[in-house]
Structures are given as structure tokens and as C-alpha cells.
Amino acid sequence: MRLEAADIEKLVRQAHDSGDYAPLVAAIPYARLIGVKVEPMGEEVLFRLPISKDNIGNPVLPAIHGGVIAGFMEQAALLHLMIFMKSPNFPKIIDFSIDYLRAGLNKDTYATCQVWRQGRRVGNVAITAWQTRSNEPIATARAHFKLD
Amino acid sequence: MASIEDRARSFISVLRHCQVLGITVEQADEKGLVLRLPYSESIVGNPVTGVVHGGAITTLMDTCCGISTVCFLPEFEICPTLDLRIDYMRPADPNKAIFGFAECYRITPAIIFTRGVAYQSSKQEPIAHVVGTFMRMGKPDKQGQLSRTMDGGAA
Numbered sequence: 001m002r003l004e005a006a007d008i009e010k011l012v013r014q015a016h017d018s019g020d021y022a023p024l025v026a027a028i029p030y031a032r033l034i035g036v037k038v039e040p041m042g043e044e045v046l047f048r049l050p051i052s053k054d055n056i057g058n059p060v061l062p063a064i065h066g067g068v069i070a071g072f073m074e075q076a077a078l079l080h081l082m083i084f085m086k087s088p089n090f091p092k093i094i095d096f097s098i099d100y101l102r103a104g105l106n107k108d109t110y111a112t113c114q115v116w117r118q119g120r121r122v123g124n125v126a127i128t129a130w131q132t133r134s135n136e137p138i139a140t141a142r143a144h145f146k147l148d
Numbered sequence: 149m150a151s152i153e154d155r156a157r158s159f160i161s162v163l164r165h166c167q168v169l170g171i172t173v174e175q176a177d178e179k180g181l182v183l184r185l186p187y188s189e190s191i192v193g194n195p196v197t198g199v200v201h202g203g204a205i206t207t208l209m210d211t212c213c214g215i216s217t218v219c220f221l222p223e224f225e226i227c228p229t230l231d232l233r234i235d236y237m238r239p240a241d242p243n244k245a246i247f248g249f250a251e252c253y254r255i256t257p258a259i260i261f262t263r264g265v266a267y268q269s270s271k272q273e274p275i276a277h278v279v280g281t282f283m284r285m286g287k288p289d290k291q292g293q294l295s296r297t298m299d300g301g302a303a
Contacts, residue, residue, distance in 0.1 A: 032190075057163050058226075070207070098231060
């Protein structure tokens, strides 16, 4: 199902006004597939990926597929930019680089983002993902997005 | 010992999330691995344009780089990803499958360096370039069952 640009603008505006990003996330099929949740915390935002058997890669540990962890972090960075820029458009990914630090076990995973640089055309975002403790990340990543 | 292609197929078959995305082995030999990610509405990242989410492409390429190790190692080894970088050359066309190619270009006793491309109509027109580094854990003991499945192609 395709949405018109105006529908997305409306969803984004409603999300910005209400602080409830669930309807916007629900309009993004991939975010729905892996189960991304947005949890506002004061003036910050925490992203959560609930446990799901469909996100498993290595069946022995079991561990979340590294590609899902990366996809979750990329989606978190994209939403973070939209939320804090109050942008009605989807930023476009230019590049994405991830370091895997620990196995992502079959648990809820959290991510926070930091915008290091937001120019007129390009944004640089750092993303940290963890499970048990925020100071023990399972992965760190950085991404560039085209903003126009 | 099963053929490279059989081992690659067995490897893919145990990765639950790859089954969810419908990723299949297109080709596997001593030169490298080609995987196929079919287009589906469920992996769209931009609901206005229908362009596939980068996360699905990252999953394709992480899997492709990781499993390309079976094309170059004599026996199955568990090789976790240390890092992965993707550079997007152009957005993927909606409604078309995406292919991933990967090869191991340097293997040391501890580390495997891989590189690859994601493409649609032609490998000469990549939608993304990828490099990934993997750690060699040696022949698995605890994962013996998985190892036998891969090498024996019994799955």
C-alpha cells in the first residue's frame, strides 16, 4: 500500500504535536516488520526493539540477526532526525557503518541517537544499542543522511 | 563433504530472519556467494516511494558477507561480524529483487576481510558497496550440531 506524501506529512505533524509516534512507525512497513517502538523520555527519545523470534539469526545462542540490529539502529537514527528536525520528509541514507561489540541475545534491545552534525543537506548521527545496561553497548553505529 | 552451494543453502536455512525475508542462495562457488532478496511490501522503508529499507539490504549483505566464508574456508566455522559498512550508490528500484554478492579477499588465522555489492539489474551498476570484517572462532565444539549440519548438508 502506497501513501501520498501529504498523508505522511499529516502523520508526522500529528506525531510531533501529540508526542505519540506509534501511528507514524506503523506506516513504515519495515519498522512494523521488526517491531520498532518509540518511547519518549522527557525531552529525549528511546527506541526499543522488543524480543521476537522472527528477528533471530544464529539459532544456537540464540541471537538477534546482526542485520536486524543494524536495521533497528538505522530506523532509530532516521526517526530521531525526523523527530528533532520536525521534518515531514524521510531522510535518505547515504552510508551506514556498524561495530558489533557483544552478541545481541534474545532480549529487548534499546537504542539512543546523537546528532553530531546537522547541516542543510547532510546529517551525521551516532547510534548506540544495548540490552542489559546502557554502558555495555551491543553495537555502536554511525550514519549519514541526505536531508532535503 | 557437501558442495559449497549445499553448505551455503544449509547455512541460510537455519537463519530464521532470513527465512522471514525470503533470502535464497542464487550461486555459490570458490569465487564467492550471490544471495537474492525478493521485493515485498513488508520490507519497504519509505511508504511514499516504495523503496526498500536500508535495514533489509544490511541484513542481505551481512548474511552474504558472513556466509561467503563457506566459499573460502575448508570447513564450517562460526564467524561473528566485527563490523560492516555500507555505502549507498543509488536507491533500489521498487518491485524488483535485490541481489547481494560477497567474497573474502583476505583470510588470516584470526580475521576474515570480506567485500561485496548489492545490485538489481547488473552487478556493474551497484546500489550499494559493502565491506565487512569477521572474526574466526575456529572449529566449533559447542556448536557441533550446527557444524555437522553445515558440512554434511543434512538440514
